[in-house]
Amino acid sequence: MVVRALHDEGVKYIYGYPGGALLHVYDALFRQEDVQHILVRHEQAATHMADAYARATGKAGVALVTSGPGATNAVTGIATAYMDSIPMVVITGQVMSHLIGEDAFQETDMMGISRPIVKHSFSVSRPEDIPAIIKKAFHIAQTGRPGPVVVDIPKDMTSPTERYEYEYPKSVKLRSYSPVNRGHSGQIKKATDLLLAAKRPVLYTGGGVIMGNASAELIQLARMLNYPVTNTLMGLGGFPGTDRQFIGMLGMHGSYEANMAMHHSDLILAVGARFDDRVTNGLDKFCPTAKIIHIDIDPASISKTVKADIPIVGPAQAVLAEMIELVGASKKQPDAAAIKTWWEQIDEWRTRHGGRYRTDDSDKMKPQQVIEMLSKVTNGDAYVCSDVGQHQMFAAQYYKFNKPNRWINSGGLGTMGFGLPAAMGVQMSFPDADVACVTGEGSIQMNIQELSTCKQYDLPVKIINLNNQSLGMVRQWQDMNYESRHSHSYMKSLPDFVKLAEAYGHVGMKVEKYSDLEAAMREAFAMKDRLVFMDIYVDQFEHVYPMQVPRGSMRDMWLTKTERT
């Protein structure tokens, strides 16, 4: 019934790992061909693969893990999806229902463990409920503010000897759950008036534009108004990275011009973004002169940290479309003179400090150069799946994302080990696309066993390992705040990644000189059917800049190791 329901839901891939409590389900999988199961090497990877599938396609990903350790191994992946509002259905096996609560072999209270990190969860207590529960799980995961849903199924609920009436429901009705499908027209009208009256506006947009499929509307509105656009880490690609109106990412490692523009703005239009602490810096000093319009599907995100002057609860796409209509029909148009002055100011910021790093004469590579090369070699068109650390910030800053759903990273939870399984999930869905895993020698080792899965399913991911032989972001904080006491942030005894890749049956490359980089990278991406592990040695001492000064305002930044605003 589980497999049939998944098939009826239109599921193509499930990522998982078998175990005792799931044997009935795995047997059912064996006896059909519609739903393809991908066997990972660790359950965490199954959840990240399902998660990345959802990030790239917009549809809920599915993971299947057994009870006990299978379920607990999936917890990090569920939390990762929860923090970034990613639709995902995680089916966990459970011990037989009569054993629940008796500390049976491989028993764990998955409903309890996962409770704070799921949008909702179901426990199956009658086999005949399975189709309806699966239907509800997908409905809840994919609508409103998306999120992961856990379905916990005791082994006896899937027993093949029992037969039940099967009917997959066509629709779902839940009296306590009805996500909004449009915004309040009066609020949208008020917001549009305010938007048109602005003299120093900024459009600040986040992951809600990506998952809400509102990129086209955002671009249209931004063009009509000629206002600057900044994206959060989760929102990159929502607006084209090479566009003149794009002023970069904002926040802790945001661009100088984006953070300055936010600080001095008189109006912020926030779309599908949640004013989190990595964006706002010190809340009491946040954007002192700005009025705030906040569009979000989740009412609880509005005025959570920063009070909105005009809150609009609704899906980004529908609300922006309504705004476009109002702006188009309005007699009042933006104050061209004020906007021109505003752009002159932003361009001045841009030329003063925008997007620069220093290179020296040595052939030592800067990590930023590697990302810029990646952007060049792939024409800004690759799916970039990142791990967590300095390399993630460099990728966010220097890769020019021109399309949504191409930048795939663990923004909220910051999960090291996310990158490789994420790249696999994407590559599986888009076999012909260029998929890069931007990682570091720390993160990659957290899920390196998945190189084996890549071999089994021929996933030609390109691993861009920015090897600085240390946990770079930790080291950076230690440099800045702990007088360079590098407590446990460097890695002795790194493996030979080239040999390691080869041992798994892949291609390994070691690049140490910038002059070799372009040719090597082109060679790697030309190998369409091979996984290539590029172990790229970069400057060990590079820091990510700009970096906001803790508890300061948006504009308080370190720009280099010695220079501050």
Add this chain to the structure above:
Amino acid sequence: MRHIISVLLENEPGALSRVVGLFSQRNYNIESLTVAPTDDATLSRLTVTTIGDDRVIEQITKHLNKLIDVVKVVDLTEGEHIERELMMIKLKASGAARAEIKRTADIFRGQIIDVTPSTYTVQLIGASDKLDAFISALGTANIMEVVRSGVSGIARGEKTLSP
């Protein structure tokens, strides 16, 4: 400020733990909590009293509304309402104290619901501050045990909380 929040909840396993978990997860405080089934067997009614400023209370109600098992949420303290709590209190009651306790209980319209030669158990129903006042009127010396039900509340007039 103290708020009384009333919640209609699906009568599903785990629903209560989601509500309680929300409060601990988001660092909201719970002063008291009551929960019991309603006339509709599919629904439970839960009353939670909590303390917080307007921003916190707004977040609490928003997050409660987000829970899939939560059907309706209302902050009773926003309007006219009645709150009641039940207390049973066991007291040492011998000598002169025995008569004094009886008098105090009468003043508060409490009932003595269990008697032994040396103890009284008094039942008192009212708003929480009335229960507090009774305890302080008795003084601590005679109190052996206190059990309180937590607050239940309902809106005045024709307003109802229904799915």
